[in-house]
Amino acid sequence: MKNDKFVFLWSQIVELVKLECEGLNIIREQPGDLRIETLEGRPFVTIRIQRRHVGVYLLPLYYHQHLITKYIDELRKGKTTLYFTQNTNVDEVEIRNLIQNCRTMIGRY
Structure with missing residues (x-):
């Protein structure tokens, strides 16, 4: 873990994601x-604490960039990374x- 200040934010995001990932590995x-x-062994999502943010990497x-809403687009860095900081709602x-x-x-990917 690169920055333990983000543990609460990471936990909050993880709980939301795990609710929707029931049945996946x-x-x-x-x-x-x-x-x-x-279930086929393809990466789906990784949530990791980085030095300055919590990164959500969603393959x-x-x-399928058509899934990106305005809110998600504001969090996005690159094509698949969502960038959460302490100030992120x-x-x-x-x-x-x-x-x-x-x-x-x-x-389909």
Whole structure:
């Protein structure tokens, strides 16, 4: 873990994501680092504490950018990374909807 100041934010995001990832494979779950894969073994989402942010790396977004809403676009750095800081307003509905929509793309990326 690169910055323990982000543990609460990381935990908040992880709980939202795990609610929507029931049935998928949790590959790694350690403080500051969560990785979930599809049942076929493809990466789905990784949530990791970095030095200056909590990064959410969501592979389906690389192939299905039409899933990106205005809120998600404001968090995005690059094609698949969502960048959360202490000042980020975590919109639970937006995050859960994004994960649900990305789950519908499993098998299409």
